[in-house]
Amino acid sequence: MIRFEHVGLRYGVESEVLRDISFTLTPGSFHFMTGASGAGKSSLLKLMYLAHRPSRGIITLFGRDMSRVTRAELPELRRQIGVVFQDFALLDHLSALDNVALPLRMAGATDTDTVEHCTEILRWVGLGHHLHAKPSTLSGGQQQRVAIARSVINRPRLLLADEPTGNVDDGIGMRLLYLFEELHKLGTTVVIATHNETLIRRFNHPRLHLDGGRLQVVPAAAARGG
Numbered sequence: 001m002i003r004f005e006h007v008g009l010r011y012g013v014e015s016e017v018l019r020d021i022s023f024t025l026t027p028g029s030f031h032f033m034t035g036a037s038g039a040g041k042s043s044l045l046k047l048m049y050l051a052h053r054p055s056r057g058i059i060t061l062f063g064r065d066m067s068r069v070t071r072a073e074l075p076e077l078r079r080q081i082g083v084v085f086q087d088f089a090l091l092d093h094l095s096a097l098d099n100v101a102l103p104l105r106m107a108g109a110t111d112t113d114t115v116e117h118c119t120e121i122l123r124w125v126g127l128g129h130h131l132h133a134k135p136s137t138l139s140g141g142q143q144q145r146v147a148i149a150r151s152v153i154n155r156p157r158l159l160l161a162d163e164p165t166g167n168v169d170d171g172i173g174m175r176l177l178y179l180f181e182e183l184h185k186l187g188t189t190v191v192i193a194t195h196n197e198t199l200i201r202r203f204n205h206p207r208l209h210l211d212g213g214r215l216q217v218v219p220a221a222a223a224r225g226g
């Protein structure tokens, strides 16, 4: 699914933020990504989403060497990836429901199915009373949940989420994790960057842990213990 081989990333002339990163994520796996603030979690997720090119090393995604992928091919690859980044990138002229519906409508789903499905998922993330609200009228945490609903609605092959529970209370955080678990059970490969130790302990998954620009894969049982 994803393979990193000796990948490094530097911004401008600074020293490398990520150094000699090698790992493989098998299809359908679920990993948390951990590390102190500034350790490079967002940077690593952006490499996986092809938003940055690595300074060195090889990234293989869906069986393709990313250094050989042209700019014109990127949209098709990205359509298979659900993302929740820190900037929610919602369209403000559309309602919450229409934002969530976008990936389904682009894929040609019928409108009745789309509305039903999007309503259900927005209710699950606690926004059943805000279906027709414009993003600018919602709080930061609510906007983030709209972005999360949009990222999972078309069952992407790969889901990348950067601190998805950062702005919500524990109850909603748990619901969001259950949503990602459901997606994972349907076969999606999931990577969630988080500082939330409660969720990491509650859901027993391996960790991609970043420290000093280097990555260590911590197996699930060990991850639970520490």
Ligand SMILES: Nc1ncnc2c1ncn2[C@@H]1O[C@H](COP(=O)(O)OP(=O)(O)OP(=O)(O)O)[C@@H](O)[C@H]1O
Binding pocket: 011, 017, 035, 036, 037, 038, 039, 040, 041, 042, 043, 044
């Ligand atoms: N666009 C950029 N240009 C220059 N430096 C950057 C850029 N983005 C990130 N950095 C630097 O790269 C390092 C890693 O940042 P990154 O945002 O990936 O860390 P993080 O682990 O996601 O942090 P946090 O948990 O606080 O979100 C930091 O030192 C940051 O200042």
